[in-house]
Amino acid sequence: MASLRRSTLLSSIFSLYLFSLLSMSTSTDTITSNSSLSGTNQKLISAQKQFALGFYQPPNSSYWYISIWYNTISLQTSVFIANRNEPLTDPATSQLIIGSDGNLVLLNGSKTEVWSTNVTGMNPLNKTEAVLNDSGNLMLRYVSNTSNVLWQSIDNPTDTWLSGGKLGFNKATGISKRLISWKSLADPAEGIYSYLLDPNGTSQLFIQWNKTKQYWTSGPWSDSQGIFTLVPEMIGRAESRIYNFTYVSNEEENYFIYSMKPDAGQISRAIIDHNGQVKQLNWVGTAWIQIWAQPAHICDVYVPCGPYGRCNGNELPYCNCLHGFSPKSKTNYSLEDYSGGCVRNTELQCESGNLTKVQQDKFYVLANMKYPDNFQSIQVNSAKECAAACLKNCSCSAYSYQSGCNLWYGGLLNLQDGYSGSDLAGTLYIRLAASEFTASKSHTGLLISVVIGGIIVVLFYVIVVLVVMKRKRDQRIARLLKDLRGTLIAFRYDDLQFVSKNFSEKLGGGAFGSVYKGYLPDSTAIAIKKLNGFHQGEKQFRAEVSTIGTIQHVNLVRLIGFCSEASHRLLVYEYMPKSSLDVQLFNCRDVILNWSTRYQIALGTARGLAYLHEKCRDCIIHCDIKPENILLDDNLVPKVADFGLSKLLGRDFSRVLTTMRGTIGYLAPEWITGVPITPKADVYSYGKMLFELISGHRNNFDQWNSSSSGSDFFPSFSARKLIEGDVQTLLDKKLNGDAPIEEIERACKVACWCIQDDETARPTMGQVVKILEGILEVNTPPMPMSHRVMGESPDYINFFNDISFGTSSKTRSNTSTTRESSSLVKNSG
Incomplete structure (x- = not known):
C-alpha cells in the first residue's frame, strides 16, 4: 500500500513538472536548460507581445522552420528563420533546446542536430538561456550575467533587416553581414540575391546576384543629409525623423544600423525580396504597403528571369519563356522562382x-x-x-x-x-x-486528302454556327444598349472576348491590369480593362461598380459597364482616341500641345478631381494621379481615368510602385511617413503633374537634370524663379515663349502650393479650380522642405491672407521672409 502511494505521489510530481515545462515553453519569452520548444502549439512571446518564436510553415510549403514573426498583426510574417537551408518535416517530434555545450540547438525527429548557434569557447560551468525581446531579437546569454550576449539573431539576419540590426563587413575576419533572399515564395532557403555593405570599404550598399555580380548601388552615405546619394526616396523619411540611420567605420568593421522613432506608431521592415529587389514595407490596416523598391523596375534586376526568359515589367507574370522554350521547372515558375530559366x-x-x-x-x-x-x-x-x-x-x-x-x-x-x-x-x-516553324510532312497523300476534306466540312459548319452566334450576340448586346439607356451594362465575358477579338488589340497596361480596344455592334469604340489580382466577391464587386457608375462628370472617364463572371473582373469604359496625356506631352513629336490647351487640360483635370473629392456622396481619393491616368478625347478635353480603382482595390498600391516607372515621383509624403491618406494626397500628385505641363519634362530629377542646363530640380527651380519674377524661363522651350505670363505665374504658384510637405498647407482641388479660373489670386508659395535638398534653400515666403474661407489674418507683404501661417487668397485690400 505504501508502495502504491509512493508511486502515485511520484507520478503526480512528474505530471506537475511536465505541466510547468509546457507552461514555460508556451507563455514565456525564455528557453532555459530545463525547458524546450516542440510542436505547433508552443512558442515564445516577447515581454510586450510584439514578436513570437516557434515552428513556422511558409505558404504553399510542406516544410517547417524555427522562425521569429510579428505577433501583433493578422498576416503571419517571418523576420528570421534559423534553419532556412535545413527544413523539418514534423514539428511535433522536433525540439529547440539548450544543448549540453550551452548552445541553442534544433533537433529533428531523429534527434539529429539541424541547426545551432555554434558559439565556441563558452564557460561550461555557466548556464545559458535564450530570450526573445520586443525588437524581434533572439539572444543567447549567460543566466548569471545577462548583459553578456553570446549570440543574437539580429546580427545573423536572413532576408529581413530589422531596426537595431547591422549590415556590415568585419575587416579582421572578412565576414559580411548581409541579407540573402528567399529562393521562392514558398522556400526560405538562401536565394541568389543579397544586400550588403561594400566590402571594399566605401559607405555604399550593394545588391548582388550570386554573390558576385553587382547590379545596384545606393551611392555613398551623406552624413550631412542623412541619406544615400542615389536614393532620393529617403529624403522624406530623413526629414520626418521616423528612421535614424547611422554609418560606423572603425578599425574592426564598417556597418550601417538604423532605428525607428519610439513614437512612430508603425511597423516597418526592409527586405531583399526573392525577385532581387530591396523593399521598404509598412504595415497599414491589414496589408503590407510598399514604400519604395530598388531597383525600381523589376527588369533592372540582374537575370530576373533566368536563361532564355524574357522580362516584362508592365504586367504579371513579369517573366515568360521565349517562343520555342518552356520553364525548366513549372513548379518553381509557379512560385516565382525563375532562376532555373527555360529550356x-x-x-x-x-x-x-x-x-x-x-x-x-x-x-x-x-x-x-x-x-x-x-x-x-x-x-x-x-x-x-x-x-x-x-x-x-x-x-x-x-x-x-x-x-x-x-x-x-x-x-x-x-x-x-x-x-x-x-x-x-x-x-x-x-x-x-x-x-x-513547320508541321511534320510524314503523312501520306491519301491521309492528307481525307484530313483536308474533313477540315473543309468542319469549317463550313463552324462558319454557319459562328454567323448565327454573332447575330444572336449582336442582337443581345443591342437590346442591352437600348433597354438600359445609360445604366451600367452587365456584360458576359464571352461577349467582351467577341467585341475585342479575343483581347487582341492592346492599348496599354499598368499595375491594376491591361486595357484592350473593342467595338460594340453599333461600331462604338470601347476600352476594356482586365483587372489583375482582384479578390473581392461578386456581390461586393457589383455594389462597388454600381456606386462608381453613378458618377458622371465631363472630366471623368465614363464607365459603360462591367463583367463579374467566375474569376473574371473587367470594366468597360468609353474609348479616348487621343490616348493619355503622357503620350501627347512627352512622346508625340508630330503635335506640340500649345499653352492654351495645356492650361485647359490642367483646369479640366482639377475640375474632375474636385468633383471626386467634394461633390460625390462619399469622397473618392484617386491615389494615383499622373499623366498616364489623364485621358484625352478628340477635342483634347481631359478626363481622369481609373478614379474608381482606389475604391475597388483598396490601398494596396505596392504593384504601382514596383511595376510602373514615374509613379514614385508623384507620391505625397504621407505615403512615406505612414499617416492616414486624405484627398490632399491627390492634390500633391496634381501639383507634380502641373509642373510637367508647364515645363514639358518628366517629373523626375534625373530626367530634368539631364535636359536642363543646371542642376536645379524643377519644383525648386520654379520656386526660385517665382521669387525673382522670372517665370518666362519656366515655360517649355518648345512653346517659344508663346504664353501669357500671368497664366504661367498662376500655374506655377498653384503647383508649388500643391506640393507642400504639410498637407494642411495645400489647397483643396475646389480652390485650385477657382485659382486657375482667375477667381482667386495667390501669393508666392514657400519652397517645400523636401525639395530644398534638390536645389537652393530660400527662406519661407508669406503666401496670402485667408479671407474667403473663414480665417482672418493681418495683411502681409509678398516678400516677407518670416515663418508665418499660410492661407489661400491675396488680401484684396
Missing part, C-alpha cells in the same frame, strides 16, 4: 561539320528587345552572312544585325521586352529547331 522544347538539329543539318535550324524574330549579355561581334557584309555565321556554330543561340553583326552563345540572359531607343536594344533573331 528548349526541341533540341537544335545542328551537328558540328554537318551543314545539311545546320541548315534545318531557323530563326525566330523578336523586335524591340534589350540585347542579352555577353555578345561577340564579327565582321560581315550583310545580315544574311551574320545569320550564316551563327548557323555554322552549334553553340550559337542568337544573332542581331544592327550596324554590325553580334552573336550570342549558350543561354541568353537579361532579355527584356519593349526596350527601344538604345544601342543595346533592337531586333533579335533566336535560333530554333525547324520543327518549331
Whole structure:
C-alpha cells in the first residue's frame, strides 16, 4: 500500500513538472536548460507581445522552420528563420533546446542536430538561456550575467533587416553581414540575391546576384543629409525623423544600423525580396504597403528571369519563356522562382561539320528587345552572312544585325521586352529547331486528302454556327444598349472576348491590369480593362461598380459597364482616341500641345478631381494621379481615368510602385511617413503633374537634370524663379515663349502650393479650380522642405491672407521672409 502511494505521489510530481515545462515553453519569452520548444502549439512571446518564436510553415510549403514573426498583426510574417537551408518535416517530434555545450540547438525527429548557434569557447560551468525581446531579437546569454550576449539573431539576419540590426563587413575576419533572399515564395532557403555593405570599404550598399555580380548601388552615405546619394526616396523619411540611420567605420568593421522613432506608431521592415529587389514595407490596416523598391523596375534586376526568359515589367507574370522554350521547372515558375530559366522544347538539329543539318535550324524574330549579355561581334557584309555565321556554330543561340553583326552563345540572359531607343536594344533573331516553324510532312497523300476534306466540312459548319452566334450576340448586346439607356451594362465575358477579338488589340497596361480596344455592334469604340489580382466577391464587386457608375462628370472617364463572371473582373469604359496625356506631352513629336490647351487640360483635370473629392456622396481619393491616368478625347478635353480603382482595390498600391516607372515621383509624403491618406494626397500628385505641363519634362530629377542646363530640380527651380519674377524661363522651350505670363505665374504658384510637405498647407482641388479660373489670386508659395535638398534653400515666403474661407489674418507683404501661417487668397485690400 505504501508502495502504491509512493508511486502515485511520484507520478503526480512528474505530471506537475511536465505541466510547468509546457507552461514555460508556451507563455514565456525564455528557453532555459530545463525547458524546450516542440510542436505547433508552443512558442515564445516577447515581454510586450510584439514578436513570437516557434515552428513556422511558409505558404504553399510542406516544410517547417524555427522562425521569429510579428505577433501583433493578422498576416503571419517571418523576420528570421534559423534553419532556412535545413527544413523539418514534423514539428511535433522536433525540439529547440539548450544543448549540453550551452548552445541553442534544433533537433529533428531523429534527434539529429539541424541547426545551432555554434558559439565556441563558452564557460561550461555557466548556464545559458535564450530570450526573445520586443525588437524581434533572439539572444543567447549567460543566466548569471545577462548583459553578456553570446549570440543574437539580429546580427545573423536572413532576408529581413530589422531596426537595431547591422549590415556590415568585419575587416579582421572578412565576414559580411548581409541579407540573402528567399529562393521562392514558398522556400526560405538562401536565394541568389543579397544586400550588403561594400566590402571594399566605401559607405555604399550593394545588391548582388550570386554573390558576385553587382547590379545596384545606393551611392555613398551623406552624413550631412542623412541619406544615400542615389536614393532620393529617403529624403522624406530623413526629414520626418521616423528612421535614424547611422554609418560606423572603425578599425574592426564598417556597418550601417538604423532605428525607428519610439513614437512612430508603425511597423516597418526592409527586405531583399526573392525577385532581387530591396523593399521598404509598412504595415497599414491589414496589408503590407510598399514604400519604395530598388531597383525600381523589376527588369533592372540582374537575370530576373533566368536563361532564355524574357522580362516584362508592365504586367504579371513579369517573366515568360521565349517562343520555342518552356520553364525548366513549372513548379518553381509557379512560385516565382525563375532562376532555373527555360529550356528548349526541341533540341537544335545542328551537328558540328554537318551543314545539311545546320541548315534545318531557323530563326525566330523578336523586335524591340534589350540585347542579352555577353555578345561577340564579327565582321560581315550583310545580315544574311551574320545569320550564316551563327548557323555554322552549334553553340550559337542568337544573332542581331544592327550596324554590325553580334552573336550570342549558350543561354541568353537579361532579355527584356519593349526596350527601344538604345544601342543595346533592337531586333533579335533566336535560333530554333525547324520543327518549331513547320508541321511534320510524314503523312501520306491519301491521309492528307481525307484530313483536308474533313477540315473543309468542319469549317463550313463552324462558319454557319459562328454567323448565327454573332447575330444572336449582336442582337443581345443591342437590346442591352437600348433597354438600359445609360445604366451600367452587365456584360458576359464571352461577349467582351467577341467585341475585342479575343483581347487582341492592346492599348496599354499598368499595375491594376491591361486595357484592350473593342467595338460594340453599333461600331462604338470601347476600352476594356482586365483587372489583375482582384479578390473581392461578386456581390461586393457589383455594389462597388454600381456606386462608381453613378458618377458622371465631363472630366471623368465614363464607365459603360462591367463583367463579374467566375474569376473574371473587367470594366468597360468609353474609348479616348487621343490616348493619355503622357503620350501627347512627352512622346508625340508630330503635335506640340500649345499653352492654351495645356492650361485647359490642367483646369479640366482639377475640375474632375474636385468633383471626386467634394461633390460625390462619399469622397473618392484617386491615389494615383499622373499623366498616364489623364485621358484625352478628340477635342483634347481631359478626363481622369481609373478614379474608381482606389475604391475597388483598396490601398494596396505596392504593384504601382514596383511595376510602373514615374509613379514614385508623384507620391505625397504621407505615403512615406505612414499617416492616414486624405484627398490632399491627390492634390500633391496634381501639383507634380502641373509642373510637367508647364515645363514639358518628366517629373523626375534625373530626367530634368539631364535636359536642363543646371542642376536645379524643377519644383525648386520654379520656386526660385517665382521669387525673382522670372517665370518666362519656366515655360517649355518648345512653346517659344508663346504664353501669357500671368497664366504661367498662376500655374506655377498653384503647383508649388500643391506640393507642400504639410498637407494642411495645400489647397483643396475646389480652390485650385477657382485659382486657375482667375477667381482667386495667390501669393508666392514657400519652397517645400523636401525639395530644398534638390536645389537652393530660400527662406519661407508669406503666401496670402485667408479671407474667403473663414480665417482672418493681418495683411502681409509678398516678400516677407518670416515663418508665418499660410492661407489661400491675396488680401484684396
